[in-house]
Amino acid sequence: xxxxxxxxxxxxxxxxxxxxxxxxxxxxxxxxxxxxxxxxxxxxxxxxxxxxxxxxxxxxxxxxxxxxxxxxxxxxxxxxxxxxxxxxxxxxxxxxxxxxxxxxxxxxxxxxxxxxxxxxxxxxxxxxxxxxxxxxxxxxxxxxxxxxxxxxxxxxxxxxxxxxxxxxxxxxxxxxxxxxxxxxxxxxxxxxxxxxxxxxxxxxxxxxxxxxxxxxxxxxxxxxxxxxxxxxxxxxxxxxxxxxxxxxxxxxxxxxxxxxxxxxxxxxxxxxxxxxxxxxxxxxxxxxxxxxxxxxxxxxxxxxxxxxxxxxxxxxxxxxxxxxxxxxxxxxxxxxxxxxxxxxxxxxxxxxxxxxxxxxxxxxxxxxxxxxxxxxxxxxxxxxxxxxxxxxxxxxxxxxxxxxxxxxxxxxxxxxxxxxxxxxxxxxxxxxxxxxxxxxxxxxxxxxxxxxxxxxxxxxxxxxxxxxxxxxxxxxxxxxxxxxxxxxxxxxxxxxxxxxxxxxxxxxxxxxx
Numbered sequence: 001x002x003x004x005x006x007x008x009x010x011x012x013x014x015x016x017x018x019x020x021x022x023x024x025x026x027x028x029x030x031x032x033x034x035x036x037x038x039x040x041x042x043x044x045x046x047x048x049x050x051x052x053x054x055x056x057x058x059x060x061x062x063x064x065x066x067x068x069x070x071x072x073x074x075x076x077x078x079x080x081x082x083x084x085x086x087x088x089x090x091x092x093x094x095x096x097x098x099x100x101x102x103x104x105x106x107x108x109x110x111x112x113x114x115x116x117x118x119x120x121x122x123x124x125x126x127x128x129x130x131x132x133x134x135x136x137x138x139x140x141x142x143x144x145x146x147x148x149x150x151x152x153x154x155x156x157x158x159x160x161x162x163x164x165x166x167x168x169x170x171x172x173x174x175x176x177x178x179x180x181x182x183x184x185x186x187x188x189x190x191x192x193x194x195x196x197x198x199x200x201x202x203x204x205x206x207x208x209x210x211x212x213x214x215x216x217x218x219x220x221x222x223x224x225x226x227x228x229x230x231x232x233x234x235x236x237x238x239x240x241x242x243x244x245x246x247x248x249x250x251x252x253x254x255x256x257x258x259x260x261x262x263x264x265x266x267x268x269x270x271x272x273x274x275x276x277x278x279x280x281x282x283x284x285x286x287x288x289x290x291x292x293x294x295x296x297x298x299x300x301x302x303x304x305x306x307x308x309x310x311x312x313x314x315x316x317x318x319x320x321x322x323x324x325x326x327x328x329x330x331x332x333x334x335x336x337x338x339x340x341x342x343x344x345x346x347x348x349x350x351x352x353x354x355x356x357x358x359x360x361x362x363x364x365x366x367x368x369x370x371x372x373x374x375x376x377x378x379x380x381x382x383x384x385x386x387x388x389x390x391x392x393x394x395x396x397x398x399x400x401x402x403x404x405x406x407x408x409x410x411x412x413x414x415x416x417x418x419x420x421x422x423x424x425x426x427x428x429x430x431x432x433x434x435x436x437x438x439x440x441x442x443x444x445x446x447x448x449x450x451x452x453x454x455x456x457x458x459x460x461x462x463x464x465x466x467x468x469x470x471x472x473x474x475x476x477x478x479x480x481x482x483x484x485x486x487x488x489x490x491x492x493x494x495x496x497x498x499x500x501x502x503x504x505x506x507x508x509x510x511x512x513x
Contacts, residue, residue, distance in 0.1 A: 041121055042184055044261030046129060047268045051252040052115070053105070053133050063093055064148055066233035069373055071152035072293040083149065084214050085223050089230065091145050092220030098141030105134045118260070125184045132188045136195035143199045146206050146215060158209060160283075162202050170194035236375035250389065254404045258396045266342055267401065269334060270349065274326050274356050281318035281360060292371040304368075305429065306501060309439065311364045313498030316440075319360035320447040321485050323353045328459065329477055332467045344401075351405040358412045365420050372428040377419075384415040439497045446491035454484055 067090045074082040109130055116126050150158050170190055177186045206213065224230075256264050295307060330349065334342050369375075392407025399406070425433040462476040492499035 041261045041265075042125075043268065044256070044264035045116070045121055045126065046133075047252055047264055048116075048256055048261070049126075049130055049133055051250075052108075053130075053137055063090070063097070063230065063237075066230050066237055067148055068152045069233065069293065069370070070227065070229065071149065072297060075153050076294060076297070080212050084212075084216075085219070086227070087146060087149060087213065088216045088220035089223050089227055090148060090220070091215045092217045092224065093230075094141045094145045095217055098138050101141065102134075102138060105137075125188070128185060129188045132192040136192055139195055139199045144202060146213065147202060149210065149213065150206065155209065158205055159202065162205060163198060166194050166198040166201065233373065233375060236378055250392065251404060251408060254392050254396055254407075255401050258400050258404060263401060266344055267348075267352075269338065269342060270330065270344060270352055273330055273333065274322070274352065277322050277326060278356065278360060281315070281322065282363075284314075284318075292367050296368070296371040301429070306498075308364065308368060308429075309498030310502040310505065311367075311498070312440075313443070313492050313496060314502050315361055315364050316443040316447070317485075317488055317492055317499065319357050320443075320451075320488060321481065322360065323357050324451055324484050325477070325481050326353060328464060328480065329473065332464055332473055336468065336470055336473065348402055348405065351402060351409060355405065355408050355412060358409075358416055362412075362416045362420070365416075365424055368428060369420065369424050372424075374423065374427050377423050380415050380419050380423075384411045387411040387414060442496040443492065446495055447488050450484060450487045450491060454480065454487075458483070 067086060070086055071083065073079075074086065109127065112126055112130060113123060116123075147159055174187050174190050177183065177190065252264055252267070255267055292307075295304060327349070331343055331346075388407050388411035390407070391410045392404045395403025395406050397403070421436050422433045425431055425436055458480065462480065464476060467473050467476070489499065489503075493503060494500075
C-alpha cells in the first residue's frame with residue numbers, strides 16, 4: 001500500500017477506536033437494562049426480526065460490490081464526471097431494488113403470525129417492530145446509497161463518526177425510556193427515528209465532502225447500458241451474497257426453530273460480546289479493501305503478495321487473541337453481568353468461537369478476491385448454502401442449537417477454509433497454493449503452542465471459577481491476554497511470514513513519520 005493508502009487505513013482505525021470505547025460501556029449497560037426491563041422474549045424478537053429482514057437484502061444482488069470495484073479507477077484518476085455517472089447508475093438500480101423489497105416485505109408480513117406463533121409477545125408489537133425495521137432497511141436504498149463513494153475512497157471514518165454518534169445517542173435515550181416506562185413501542189419508535197436522523201446527517205456530510213457530487217436517477221437510467229460490467233459482476237456477486245446471507249441470517253431463525261426466543265437471547269448475548277471484541281480487529285483494518293483494490297490495479301505481484309501476508313499475519317494474530325480471550329473470560333463476565341442462568345453449555349461456546357475464528361481469518365482472502373474481481377466461482381456459494389442448511393437442519397434435530405451452529409462450521413471449513421484460498425492462488429496470484437498452507441500452518445503451530453503453554457502453566461493459578469466481581473475479573477484479563485498477545489506476536493515475527501513487515505510498517509507510520 002502506498003503511504004496515502006496507509007494513512008487512510010490508520011485514520012479509519014483511529015476514528016473506529018475512539019467510538020469503539022465510547023460505545024462499549026453503553027452497549028453492556030443497555031443490554032442488561034433491556035433484558036431486565038423488556039424481557040428475554042422482546043430482545044429475542046428483535047434479533048429474529050433483524051435476521052428475517054436480512055433475507056430481503058438479497059435483492060441488493062451484490063451491486064454495491066460491483067460498483068465499488070468500478071469506482072477505484074476514477075477515484076484514482078480524479079475523474080469526477082465518471083464518478084457522478086456511476087453513482088447515478090447505482091442510485092437508479094437501488095431505487096428499483098428498494099421498491100421490490102418494499103413489496104416483498106409487505107407480503108412477508110402476512111406470515112408473521114405463523115412465524116411467531118410460539119411467542120407470548122402481542123402481535124401488535126411484532127408488526128410494529130417489523131415495519132419499523134423494514135423502513136430503516138429501505139433508507140439504504142433510497143437515501144444512503146451515496147455512502148458507497150466514502151467507502152471506495154477509504155473514508156469510512158466519516159460513516160463511522162456519524163453512525164456511532166447516532167447510535168450512542170439512540171442507546172442512551174432508549175435506555176432511559178426503557179428503565180422508566182418499560183414500553184416496547186417507545187423503544188421501537190426511537191430505533192426508527194434515529195435511523196432517519198442518521199440518514200439525513202450522513203447525506204449532509206457527503207455533500208460537504210463531495211460538493212461536486214450529483215446523483216441523477218434519470219441520467220442513471222440512460223447510462224445503465226454504458227456499464228455492462230455491472231450486470232456481469234452483479235450476477236456473479238449475487239450468488240456469493242446468497243451464501244453469505246444464509247450463513248449470517250439463518251442461524252438465529254433456526255436456533256429459534258429448535259429452541260425458544262429465550263435461548264435466542266442467550267445466544268445473542270454471546271455473539272454481541274464476541275463481536276464487540278472482533279470490532280477491535282475489524283476497525284484496525286477498516287477501509288483496507290479499497291486499498292487492496294488500488295494495490296492490485298498497480299500490478300506489482302511481489303508487492304501484492306507481500307501486503308497479503310502482512311494483512312494475513314495480523315488477522316491470524318488478532319483472531320487467535322480474540323478466541324483465546326473469550327474462551328477463558330466470557331463465562332465469568334456473563335455470570336457477573338447477567339447471572340449464571342444466562343451461561344450456555346461449554347461446547348456451544350467452543351463452536352461459536354470456531355465460527356468466529358473462521359469469519360475473522362477469511363477476511364483477507366475474500367478482500368483480495370474482491371480486489372481481483374474474482375466472483376466467477378458461483379458454484380461454491382451454492383454448495384456452501386446447501387451444506388449449511390442441510391447440516392444445520394439435520395444436526396439441529398439431533399443436537400438442538402449445537403447442531404445448528406455445527407452446520408455453519410462444516411460449510412465454512414469446506415468452502416471458506418479450503419476452496420477460497422485455492423481459488424485466489426490459482427486465478428489471482430497464479431501460483432501454487434502449497435506455500436499458503438505451509439505458511440498458515442506456522443500460525444497455528446505458534447498460536448496453539450503458546451496457548452497450551454499458558455493453559456498448563458499460568459491459567460490454573462488465576463482461579464477463574466472463583467471470580468465474582470468485575471474488579472476480580474480485570475486482573476487476570478490484564479495478565480493473561482497481554483502475555484498471550486505479546487508471545488504470539490513475537491512468535492509470528494520470528495517464525496511466520498508477514499508479521500515482520502507489518503511491524504516495520506507500524507513502526508514507520510507511528511514512530512518515524
